[in-house]
Amino acid sequence: MTTEQDSASVEERVRDLLHSDDVESAREVLLAMHPADQADLFDSLDDDERQTMFSLLDADGAAGLLEHMDEELRKEIAEKMPRGTLAQILDRMKNDIAVDILHEMPPAEASLTLAQMRTAAEVLPLLQHSDETAGGLMTRGYIALHKDMTAEEALAFLRATKPLAEEAYYLYVLDGQNHLQGIVNLRQLVVSEPQTRLSDVMVTDVVSVAPDTDQEEAARLLQRYRLRSLPVVDADGMLSGIITADDIIDVIQEEATEDMYRMVGVGADESALAPVGQSLRRRVPWLVVNLMTAFLSALTVSLFQGTIERVSTLAAFMPVIAGHGGNTGTQVTTLVVRGLALDEVEVKDAATIVAKEIAFGIVHGALVGALTAGLAYLLSGNYWLSIVVFAAMVGNVLVAGIMGALIPLGMRTVKIDPALASAIWLTTFTDVAGFLMLLGTGALLVSKLQ
Amino acid sequence: MTTEQDSASVEERVRDLLHSDDVESAREVLLAMHPADQADLFDSLDDDERQTMFSLLDADGAAGLLEHMDEELRKEIAEKMPRGTLAQILDRMKNDIAVDILHEMPPAEASLTLAQMRTAAEVLPLLQHSDETAGGLMTRGYIALHKDMTAEEALAFLRATKPLAEEAYYLYVLDGQNHLQGIVNLRQLVVSEPQTRLSDVMVTDVVSVAPDTDQEEAARLLQRYRLRSLPVVDADGMLSGIITADDIIDVIQEEATEDMYRMVGVGADESALAPVGQSLRRRVPWLVVNLMTAFLSALTVSLFQGTIERVSTLAAFMPVIAGHGGNTGTQVTTLVVRGLALDEVEVKDAATIVAKEIAFGIVHGALVGALTAGLAYLLSGNYWLSIVVFAAMVGNVLVAGIMGALIPLGMRTVKIDPALASAIWLTTFTDVAGFLMLLGTGALLVSKLQ
Numbered sequence: 058m059t060t061e062q063d064s065a066s067v068e069e070r071v072r073d074l075l076h077s078d079d080v081e082s083a084r085e086v087l088l089a090m091h092p093a094d095q096a097d098l099f100d101s102l103d104d105d106e107r108q109t110m111f112s113l114l115d116a117d118g119a120a121g122l123l124e125h126m127d128e129e130l131r132k133e134i135a136e137k138m139p140r141g142t143l144a145q146i147l148d149r150m151k152n153d154i155a156v157d158i159l160h161e162m163p164p165a166e167a168s169l170t171l172a173q174m175r176t177a178a179e180v181l182p183l184l185q186h187s188d189e190t191a192g193g194l195m196t197r198g199y200i201a202l203h204k205d206m207t208a209e210e211a212l213a214f215l216r217a218t219k220p221l222a223e224e225a226y227y228l229y230v231l232d233g234q235n236h237l238q239g240i241v242n243l244r245q246l247v248v249s250e251p252q253t254r255l256s257d258v259m260v261t262d263v264v265s266v267a268p269d270t271d272q273e274e275a276a277r278l279l280q281r282y283r284l285r286s287l288p289v290v291d292a293d294g295m296l297s298g299i300i301t302a303d304d305i306i307d308v309i310q311e312e313a314t315e316d317m318y319r320m321v322g323v324g325a326d327e328s329a330l331a332p333v334g335q336s337l338r339r340r341v342p343w344l345v346v347n348l349m350t351a352f353l354s355a356l357t358v359s360l361f362q363g364t365i366e367r368v369s370t371l372a373a374f375m376p377v378i379a380g381h382g383g384n385t386g387t388q389v390t391t392l393v394v395r396g397l398a399l400d401e402v403e404v405k406d407a408a409t410i411v412a413k414e415i416a417f418g419i420v421h422g423a424l425v426g427a428l429t430a431g432l433a434y435l436l437s438g439n440y441w442l443s444i445v446v447f448a449a450m451v452g453n454v455l456v457a458g459i460m461g462a463l464i465p466l467g468m469r470t471v472k473i474d475p476a477l478a479s480a481i482w483l484t485t486f487t488d489v490a491g492f493l494m495l496l497g498t499g500a501l502l503v504s505k506l507q
Numbered sequence: 508m509t510t511e512q513d514s515a516s517v518e519e520r521v522r523d524l525l526h527s528d529d530v531e532s533a534r535e536v537l538l539a540m541h542p543a544d545q546a547d548l549f550d551s552l553d554d555d556e557r558q559t560m561f562s563l564l565d566a567d568g569a570a571g572l573l574e575h576m577d578e579e580l581r582k583e584i585a586e587k588m589p590r591g592t593l594a595q596i597l598d599r600m601k602n603d604i605a606v607d608i609l610h611e612m613p614p615a616e617a618s619l620t621l622a623q624m625r626t627a628a629e630v631l632p633l634l635q636h637s638d639e640t641a642g643g644l645m646t647r648g649y650i651a652l653h654k655d656m657t658a659e660e661a662l663a664f665l666r667a668t669k670p671l672a673e674e675a676y677y678l679y680v681l682d683g684q685n686h687l688q689g690i691v692n693l694r695q696l697v698v699s700e701p702q703t704r705l706s707d708v709m710v711t712d713v714v715s716v717a718p719d720t721d722q723e724e725a726a727r728l729l730q731r732y733r734l735r736s737l738p739v740v741d742a743d744g745m746l747s748g749i750i751t752a753d754d755i756i757d758v759i760q761e762e763a764t765e766d767m768y769r770m771v772g773v774g775a776d777e778s779a780l781a782p783v784g785q786s787l788r789r790r791v792p793w794l795v796v797n798l799m800t801a802f803l804s805a806l807t808v809s810l811f812q813g814t815i816e817r818v819s820t821l822a823a824f825m826p827v828i829a830g831h832g833g834n835t836g837t838q839v840t841t842l843v844v845r846g847l848a849l850d851e852v853e854v855k856d857a858a859t860i861v862a863k864e865i866a867f868g869i870v871h872g873a874l875v876g877a878l879t880a881g882l883a884y885l886l887s888g889n890y891w892l893s894i895v896v897f898a899a900m901v902g903n904v905l906v907a908g909i910m911g912a913l914i915p916l917g918m919r920t921v922k923i924d925p926a927l928a929s930a931i932w933l934t935t936f937t938d939v940a941g942f943l944m945l946l947g948t949g950a951l952l953v954s955k956l957q
Contacts (some may be wrong), residue, residue, distance in 0.1 A: 066562060069690070084865070089712075090686060091714075091732060093731045093732055093733075139709075143810060161577065164826070172777055173515065181760075186593075212697060212755050215694070215697050215698060216697060216698050219698045225676075225692070225693075225694040226675075226676040226693065226694075228696065231596070235873065242675070243675075243676065243693045243694065243697065244665070244675040244693065245678075246629070247662060247665050247666060247697065248665060248669045262539075262541075264541075264596050267615075280753070280756050280757075280760070281543045282541060282543055283543075283896060284753075284754040285735065285752065291944055295620075301544070302752045302756070303730075303733040303758070305733075306729075306730050306752070306755070306756060306759060307730075309756060309759055309760060309763075310730070310759060310849065313603040313760075313763035314845055314849070316767070317763075317766070317841055317845055318768055318841060318842070320836070320841075321521075321837050321838050321841045322838065323838050323841065323842065328842065328851060328852075329839070329842040329843045329846045329851075329852050329856070329860050329912070330846070330851070330852060330856060330859065330860065330863075332863075333863050333866045333870075336863070336867055337867060337870055337871065340670065340838055340867075340871075341870075341871055341874065344831070344834060344835060344838075344871065344875065345874070345875065345878070347830075347831065347834050348827070348831055348875050348878060348879065351826060351827040351830045352827065352882055353821040354826040354830065355824060355827050355882065355886075356823070356829065357825065358822055358823040358825070358826065359823040359886055362820065362822070362823070364814055365815060365816075365819040365822045366815075366819045369812040369815040369816045369819075370809065370812065372808055372812070372815045372822045372825065373805040373806070373808040373809040373812070374805060374824070375808070375822065375825060375826065376804040376805065376808065376825065376829060376938055376942070377801045377802065377804065377805050377827060378796070380797075380801045380804065380934065381794070381797065381798055381801055381939065384771070384772070384794060384797050384931070384934075387771050387930075388771050388773050388790055388794075389779070390773065391767055391768060391770075391771045391773065392773065392777060392778065392779040393779045395764055395767055395768070396778060396779045398597055399760065399764070400782060401778060401779075401780070402778075402779050403613075406779070406780060409780065410779050410780065413780075413782075414729075414782045414784050417783050417786055417787060417790075420783075420787055420791075421790075421794065423796065424791065424795070425798050428798060429798070429802075432805065436805075436809055441840075462779070480837075481834070484834075485828065486827055486832065492826070
């Protein structure tokens with residue numbers, strides 16, 4: 058049984074052994090570690106230690122380590138490796154990850170590596186699919202059986218070939234032309250009468266995806282039908298590969314991260330710990346777009362300079378009205394973006410959501426408007442100012458609720474990712490609308506406010 | 508093979524049949540649907556149609572339907588059901604979901620239902636665990652084998668008992684006292700020599716969790732080690748249950764949703780389509796807290812009313828400085844909150860992240876400060892104003908980067924969920940700091956600015 062504490066102290070031990078001459082002990086402790094823990098350890102080592110650690114692993118071990126390594130580090134390591142060694146390691150790796158590594162290499166380098174791979178014929182067809190599709194996620198690590206086999210023959214076949222497939226529970230039943238006919242699971246095979254034909258026990262109502270299906274859709278299906286793996290079937294009905302649940306879990310995490318980051322204008326590959334140069338390139342462009350939208354707010358306010366000079370208390374309420382609108386709308390945008398991602402909200406719900414947010418905004422606006430009006434009266438002693446502040450607050454939370462829903466739904470309608478910086482468009486709206494309502498009403502009533 | 512279009516047209520057909528007298532056809536079409544699709548259809552029906560649909564299903568069918576139903580609807584349906592019927596359905600359901608339903612019922616009602624359940628003895632021990640722990644997620648749907656069995660005996664046992672376990676690929680090897688000794692998978696069993704003892708082929712280095720392990724930690728382990736299911740072992744080493752990957756996928760989605768919603772002050776159970784009364788209760792309390800923090804900004808600005816009356820252009824730059832700080836900081840907070848959730852960032856990285864954000868802030872601040880100073884010169888023709896605006900912008904993006912990192916890291920240190928409305932605390936900071944820097948410098952240089 059493995060615990061958190063264990064793996065920390067094991068890491069310490071390996072690190073010490075890497076610096077000693079006791080190669081055998083180092084190898085032994087290292088091989089006892091799970092590849093995921095090896096990858097963690099590797100990440101924390103310096104270049105020399107990494108080289109020593111790598112030298113302790115055979116091609117199988119190196120394959121396991123690379124499989125669990127962080128994408129960027131993996132790329133770096135693969136680049137430094139002699140082509141022949143890399144080819145051997147890729148041969149022993151899960152197909153889908155081997156393909157990812159080849160994708161990350163310069164095309165010329167990738168083809169030369171592929172030429173030295175024993176599994177080239179298996180990996181080559183996978184290479185044509187883009188990274189974010191079902192084809193890019195699939196592996197050839199499945200077990201295929203012919204539909205005319207009996208349960209007994211199928212078990213004998215497994216015993217004879219001892220296939221080390223990634224997915225060995227679902228067995229894929231094909232006809233002579235590799236068309237997927239159905240799925241039988243290993244339990245059924247074991248408990249069936251020996252003479253039963255696979256075609257009689259297989260499940261034929263199979264949920265499958267095409268190679269160019271988006272990975273998000275594949276994740277949605279696997280999750281919806283609570284599957285362990287998902288077959289990828291081409292236009293001719295031939296089985297191209299399978300996607301396993303562990304890869305889908307990665308997709309789900311990635312997509313959630315992407316949505317969270319995109320909402321605030323950050324790319325999915327950014328990280329809090331990335332080097333500052335990378336972060337500048339990844340974050341600053343959007344921040345500058347942001348700034349330009351903020352300039353719109355500045356110009357809106359500058360239209361009312363005369364009013365602000367005469368009633369400077371209005372300036373104190375600018376951040377309250379604009380900020381509260383922004384927060385209100387961001388809640389709605391977040392709910393809609395996530396609802397769309399989880400398939401709980403659809404574009405056709407737009408009218409329902411807007412109607413609801415209007416009702417929400419009237420009640421909520423009246424409450425926060427009254428509180429803000431109270432503060433305005435305390436600060437100025439002028440009840441006309443309270444009225445202006447109240448009206449602007451109610452108006453802005455209504456705008457916020459409506460736009461908070463419509464911006465992401467509109468983006469989805471025109472097939473733009475609704476998460477894409479929707480918070481930025483929203484706050485531009487709530488800032489400008491808030492200032493227009495507060496300062497505009499203020500300008501109309503300026504004689505009452507002084 | 509199932510496609511999206513098919514299921515939409517099937518739904519239509521069932522809906523029509525539910526209104527006809529052709530009960531047999533309705534049942535037939537319904538039973539051909541996957542329970543996940545049945546649940547979707549059920550959700551869209553009115554009360555009468557739902558009753559008709561329910562009457563077409565036997566207890567097994569009803570169990571499948573409830574398993575795939577949305578939590579709130581499931582609760583509503585379970586409440587209306589006669590106790591005996593519900594008990595029969597719960598008997599046929601996945602343990603972990605049956606437990607969830609019992610948890611949602613009033614305790615007295617739950618115990619009376621449990622008393623009528625055939626599987627009461629199996630479900631009762633699961634009931635003691637809270638919803639968000641490994642114990643609350645686990646099921647008894649696993650296959651246990653004795654360590655002294657041979658491969659042949661184990662296969663004969665499976666053939667004789669034909670267990671319909673949820674997890675039938677990993678087989679759990681126990682000693683006579685139910686202590687988990689190891690795991691053997693069905694493939695190994697099939698390909699092993701008949702006389703091999705399970706204790707000789709089982710994997711003993713098993714990753715497991717305790718019943719009170721947080722569900723997030725369980726998800727992290729299953730994902731890290733790319734497992735299909737995770738055994739739950741109590742303090743005495745006895746196997747209490749297992750957690751399957753499909754439940755972990757739900758946890759991962761839930762936790763991502765929770766983080767996204769909490770960051771903007773919304774509870775995890777809120778939805779864009781919830782009734783407005785519920786949404787008001789769920790969203791308004793935090794929005795009011797929000798408003799109070801915005802009042803701090805208003806009070807900050809009101810300290811500088813004299814300055815604003817004399818240099819009203821300063822008011823135009825208030826939203827630019829405060830807003831840009833907020834956006835900058837929100838990016839950092841989002842990166843840190845997500846990094847913590849994915850275990851890529853730890854509290855001990857605080858100094859690294861802050862140092863990086865300072866470097867980031869200097870470069871980014873100089874750039875956006877210069878752009879904003881340019882606009883200030885265009886609007887006012889006064890280069891002193893440009894200097895004030897530049898200084899405030901650089902200062903505020905530095906504050907934003909530092910606080911954007913420290914707020915979630917600080918919350919994690921004191922064991923508060925770092926996602927919890929951290930965006931709200933951050934923007935309070937960037938608003939107040941931005942106004943103090945802009946208006947404070949403005950007040951000092953007021954004679955130059957007029």
